[in-house]
Amino acid sequence: MHSRRRLGPSTGRGVVASAAVCLALVACSPGTVSIEEHDLSEADRAACEALVADLPDTLAGETRTEVAPDGGPGAAWGDPAYVLTCGVPEPDDYEPTAECSVIAGVGWYVTEDQLTDLSEDATPIALTRTPYVEVRVPADYRTEGIDRALAELAPLLQEHLDEGVPCL
Known part of the structure; x- marks a missing residue:
């Protein structure tokens, strides 16, 4: 059975969503976001490159910004930035019995503390797609x-x- 938990506050409207795998990112210079790269197989690297090349110029109303390295496995939008990283490892604290939120057909794993504390950044990881994608929100x-x-x-x-x- 799939959990239908919302990652944001309940608004009474059913919004469906999906995400891409992101890696931990830090801002490097004004307007540029740094994306951490992980060791990937040739097939995973090709899938990530195709995904990143197809990502939109805007996300949730925010404009795409520069990332470093140029051509890295991710993208960023806005300031502060949503940061998507493709090819991240499975989270250390993930258990096969953990619940995830299914949004637009993609299952996102978010730690319980991130679900309950809306004052903190969240890093949902799309575990139902591989290579894994993380989005820092x-x-x-x-x-x-x-x-x-x-x-x-x-x-x-x-x-x-x-x-x-x-x-689950």
């Missing part, structure tokens, strides 16, 4: 943009990435 966007952003990303994740682990 700044606390500024938790009340309005998180579900919208993940929903906008879902069709691209489904198009470019393989099936991952199932969600």
